[in-house]
Amino acid sequence: MKSSVITFPGSNCDRDMDVALKKFGFKNKMVWHADAELPKSDIVVLPGGFSYGDYLRCGSMASKSKIMQSVINFANSGGMVMGICNGFQILVETGLVPGVLLRNKYLEFICKNVFVKINDKKNKYFKNVNNEVLELHIAHNEGNYFCTNDQLKEIEDNNQIAINYCDENGKIEDKFNPNGSIKNIAGIFNKEKNVLGMMPHPERMIDRSLSGEDGSLFFKNLINNLK
Amino acid sequence: MKISVIITLKKDVLDPQGKVIHQTLDGMGFDDLNEVRQGKYFEIDTKETDNEKAKAKVEEMCKKLLANLVIENYKIIDPK
Numbered sequence: 001m002k003s004s005v006i007t008f009p010g011s012n013c014d015r016d017m018d019v020a021l022k023k024f025g026f027k028n029k030m031v032w033h034a035d036a037e038l039p040k041s042d043i044v045v046l047p048g049g050f051s052y053g054d055y056l057r058c059g060s061m062a063s064k065s066k067i068m069q070s071v072i073n074f075a076n077s078g079g080m081v082m083g084i085c086n087g088f089q090i091l092v093e094t095g096l097v098p099g100v101l102l103r104n105k106y107l108e109f110i111c112k113n114v115f116v117k118i119n120d121k122k123n124k125y126f127k128n129v130n131n132e133v134l135e136l137h138i139a140h141n142e143g144n145y146f147c148t149n150d151q152l153k154e155i156e157d158n159n160q161i162a163i164n165y166c167d168e169n170g171k172i173e174d175k176f177n178p179n180g181s182i183k184n185i186a187g188i189f190n191k192e193k194n195v196l197g198m199m200p201h202p203e204r205m206i207d208r209s210l211s212g213e214d215g216s217l218f219f220k221n222l223i224n225n226l227k
Numbered sequence: 228m229k230i231s232v233i234i235t236l237k238k239d240v241l242d243p244q245g246k247v248i249h250q251t252l253d254g255m256g257f258d259d260l261n262e263v264r265q266g267k268y269f270e271i272d273t274k275e276t277d278n279e280k281a282k283a284k285v286e287e288m289c290k291k292l293l294a295n296l297v298i299e300n301y302k303i304i305d306p307k
Contacts, residue, residue: 057295064292093295100297107243146240148297180241 013048020203024219043080046087059089088197099147105180116163123193136200145181162187231304235266
C-alpha cells in the first residue's frame with residue numbers, strides 16, 4: 001500500500017506520520033507542498049503542525065498551495081485523504097469536509113491524552129476496529145469544531161461524525177469535551193467517507209514506551225482495510 | 228488605490244477572545260458594555276484604478292481567502 005504525506009512550511013508531525021505509516025507496512029513518500037503532482041497513492045495524509053504559522057486562519061494558506069489542487073482532485077475522485085490536527089484544519093478550509101475549527105473554548109492550548117468513541121465503522125478508516133473507544137493524543141489551540149445548524153443536520157443525517165470526545169467507557173458528555181466542539185465532535189468525514197479529518201494524533205500512540213498503542217490499532221486496521 | 232476590508236464573526240459564532248476582552252474592560256471600569264466582538268481589518272493596495280473593478284476583485288479575495296463564510300462576514304469599505 002502506498003501513502004503520501006504532504007509537508008507544508010510549518011508542518012511538524014509529518015515525520016512522525018512517516019514513521020507510523022512505515023511501521024505498519026505502508027510505502028510512504030513525503031511530498032512537498034509546492035509540487036504539483038501527487039505520487040500514485042492509496043491514501044494521502046495532511047499532517048499536523050502549524051502550516052504558514054497559522055496566519056489568517058489555521059490551514060487557510062496551506063489549503064491554497066499548489067499540491068492541494070491535486071489532493072482535492074484525488075479526493076473528489078474517491079481517493080482516501082486523511083487530515084490530522086492542522087491537516088483537519090486544512091481540510092475544512094478546502095471545503096472537502098464541512099464546518100470550521102475555532103479557537104478552543106477556554107483559550108488554552110490543550111496537549112493531553114483523550115478518549116474518543118468511534119461513531120461510524122462503515123468506512124475504510126474504522127471498519128474492523130474492535131474497540132469502541134480509543135485513547136489518542138490531542139495538541140491544539142484551534143480544535144473547537146463548529147458548523148451551521150443546516151450543516152449539522154446534514155452531517156448527522158449522513159452519519160458523517162467519525163469520532164466524539166468521551167470518557168474511557170465511551171460516555172459522550174460535555175465534561176469530556178476538551179475544546180468546546182459541537183456535539184463533542186473530534187473528527188468528521190465527507191459525505192462519501194473517503195475523506196477524514198480529526199484533531200487527535202494516532203501517529204503519537206504507536207509505541208507503548210512513548211504514550212500508548214491505540215494508534216497502532218488504527219494504523220494496523222487501516223492498511224488491512226485498504227488491501 | 229487602497230481598499231479596506233473588515234471581517235467580523237457572524238452573530239451566532241462564539242468569540243472567546245471578544246468575551247475575555249469584554250471581561251477585562253469590565254474589570255478596568257468600562258462596566259456598561261453589552262458585548263465585545265473581535266474582528267480583522269485588511270488594507271489592500273491595488274494597481275487597479277477602476278473603483279468598481281477593484282472592489283469586485285477584493286470581493287473575490289474575501290470569498291476565496293480572506294474570510295471563511297461559514298463563520299465570518301466581510302465588509303468592503305469604499306475607497307476614497
